[in-house]
Amino acid sequence: MDANTKTLTAEHIAARSPGPSYQDLLDKEVNPVPDSLRENTNPYLGSDNLSVDRYLSREFHELEVEHIWKRTWQAVCRVTEVGEPGDTFVYDIATMSIVVTRTEQGTLKAFKNACLHRGRQLVDKTGNYKDLRCPYHAFTWSLDGEFKGAPCKWDFPHLDEDQFGLPEVLVDTWGGWVFINMDRNSQSLHDYLGVLPAHFERWKPENAYKMIHVEKVIPCNWKVGWEAFIESYHAVATHPQILPYTDDADSQYDVWGPHISRTITALGVPSFHLKNLVDQDVVDTMLGVSPMVARPTEAEVPAGMTAREFIGQLNADEFSKNHDTRLDTFATNSERMDSILYSIFPNFAPWAGFHPNITYRFRPNGDDHTSALMEIIVICQLASDAERPKDVPVRRLGDNELFSQAPELGESLGTIFDQDLFNMPMIQKGMNNVESRELILANYHEVRIRHFHQTIDKYINGEL
Template structure:
C-alpha cells in the first residue's frame, strides 16, 4: 500500500519526505552519536536539467580524459597489496597506464608506465619485481625510477643516465588505499579529501583487508553506472525486495566542497512507501534478503525491542570480534547496520561503519565511452593485533555472468547488483531517444548526481 504524499517543506532547504528523518532515528540512539553523523548539510544545488550528450558524446568523453582523469586523485589499490619491496601495481585508466612500486627503502613511487626508449609499456601485470625492465630491448630502471642501464650502452652515449629517470606522478595514501594523480600541480590528497579523513577516523578503514573484489564490464557510460550508487530514490522501483527494511525515501544526502558527498540510508526500518509492517516483518525480510547481517535461526524480535534495535544487536554480536571492544558498548545502531555511503570525486565510493563495508569504483572500459568497468570491493575490519588475511585478488565476471552467480557476493546481495545492471544498458539506449536532449533530476534525492556534474563542469571549464 502506498503512503500519503504529504511532504515536509522548509523554505530554506526545500521539500523532504514526511517519514522520520535519519536525524530523528539518531535521537533514539543509546550510545553517543559521532559528530560526523550529526552533520546534516541540507544541500540545494538548483533544478537545472542535464544534457544527454554528457553520456553519449565522444567529444565529452575526450574532455573528461583531458580534464578529469589526468587531473584528479584516483584510488588504485590497497596499501597492503604493495607492501613489500618490489611489489608493483599496474593501474589503467582510459588509454593511460600508471605503475606504482614499493622501493627497497619502503617508499611508494608512481610512474607513467612507458619505456623511455621506444615507448613500450614497461610493466604488463601487477606483481613483484626486482627492477623495472622493458621486455622489448631490456632498458631497465630501479624501483625508485632511476635509470639502471641497457644493452649496448656504447650506442647511447647521448643519454644522460642521471636524468633518464622514469616520469613520476603523485602518489599518496588514505584509509588503507593508494591514490595517484597525474597532475603535478594538483592539491595534496589531504586537501582534496576535505572532511573525509576526520569523518572516517572513527571507523579506521586502514585496519581492514580486502575480502571480496569482483569486477565486470557493464554496457553503459561509466557515469550511468556511478549514478545508480549515489542515490536511493531508485530502490522503490528497482529493488522492491529491500523496501520492508530500507528507509529509502527518508535517506539523508550531504555534500562538502567539490569532491565529497554522502548518502545515509537507514536499515531495520520499513520504507515510507509501505504500511502495516510489524517489527517481526522487518526482521524476517532483512534476514532473508540482506547479506550484511547475521542470520540466526528463529530470529524473533524480543518484547520491548524494535526491529532496528534487534538487528543492530545481532550485528554487534557477529562483528564485535573484528574490533577492539564489543560494538554495543560504544557504536550506534546506525554504525552497526546502516548504508553510510560516501563518495570521492570522480569515481570512488566507500561505505562507513562497523561492519564489512562495500566500496564501489567505476571507470571507462579502456577508451570506450559506451562501456565501463564496475568494481565491487568489500573491506572487512580487523581488531588491533589480529592476523591480517591476504587481500583477495580481483575476479572479473564474464559478459554472461551475473553478480548473483559470484559466490563471493552471494545470491541476495548479487541480485541487487543484477537489478541495477538490468537498467544500465536500457538507460544508455533510452537517452538516445529523449527528444528534448535533457534529463530531469530530483532536487534533494538526486542532489549528489547534481553535485557530481557541477564538479565535473568545474574541471572541464578549468575552474578546478
C-alpha cells in the first residue's frame, strides 16, 4: 500500500453511492432480466497508486509493444469488410502491420505485412486483390500465403519455395468482428473472451452492420484516451449536460478474469448529483441527443409513467418500425437505452443492448507513445428482410476538426466526445507536473482502470 494511503475498513471498501443502484432499477423491470445483467461482481482490487511513467515513458511504451501488442487478441475490422474472396484489410499497431484477407476458398487468413525479399510492406492499403504482390520487385504470394513467384527466379537458386510462405498470425471471429493475435502460442479467442460470448448471445452483434466509423489522432498516450471511456466518474464535471438523464454516480462496474470488464450506466433517470428534477425534465433533456435515443425530439410523459418507462416505450416503438418483433414484449428497459459498455483487453470496447451500439477503440498513433488513434464506431441491427448495407469506410477527422463537426455523429453526441477530447491533451501535459509522480484512483468508480493496469502488469511480468 502507498505511503499516502490509510488502512481501509470493510465499510470503506464497500462504499457506494447512496442513490438507487442499477440492480434496484432492474428490480422494477416488467420483462425478465437476462442473467448477464444480474451479474454484479462488486470488485475491489486494492487502493495502490499508479506511476505517471506508465503514460509518459518511452521505455514503458516499448514494453507494451513487446508484451501487449505482440501477444493479445485485437479487433481489426468487421467480418463483412473481408467478406468476399480477395477482400484484404490492413491493420497497423505500433511498429507492426498485419494483413487480413479472404481466400478464394472463403477462409480468413492473416499475415505479417512484409515482403520476404527485401522487407517492403507488402500491402499498402485496404482493398480487394487477386494476390499479394510486392510493389518493389513483384515477389508474389497467393491469398493463402503460398509463394507464387518473382521476376528472374533463376537468380534465387538458394530459395526453398516450399518454405517461403508468408508468416501467419492467428485470426478468428466473434460478434461479427475479426480479431488477430501475433502470438501463435496464444490461447484461443474464445477462451480469451471469457464470459463475453455468453453475455452477448442475446444481442447478436454479428447481425449488425457498421453505420458510423470516425477516427481522429489525439495528442495523448493511448491509455489516457481509453481510460476516459471505462469510468463514469468524470461525467459530473466533464459532461454536465447529460446529468438530467444519466445516473452516473450509481454506475455498476464489473470485472471478469484478466480481459473483460463492464460499466453499466442507467439512462432515463437523473444523476444523484442533481435534485428536484421531475420526469418531464428528464425526457425533455434526453430526447434526440444520440443514436441510442428514439425520436421524436419532444414528447409529454403520460400520467402514471416514469421517464425511464416512457423512453423505453418510445425506443420499442422506434425499433418496431423496422423489425418484426417488438422490444416491449421481451426486452428490458435497460437493454433499450442504457450504456452497457464492455471492454476487451487491451483496447476494444463494445456497447451491448437492442439499440445502435457504439464501439470504441484506442491504439498508439504508429510508434508515437505521446499520441493515439481514437475510433468511434456504431453498429446497427439490420432491419427485418432488409438487404445488408455496405459497412461505411473509416473517416479520419483533421487535426482541427471536432467530433461535433462529423455529421454522422450529430452535434449532441459529438459534443460529448469533444468534451472528452479537450481533457486528453491537458491530462498528458499535467502528468508531467505531478510532484509525487503518482496518480490516485477511486476504489469503485475507477476499478476498471485499476483492473486494466493490473492486466498490463501481468503481461509484462510474464504471468499471462
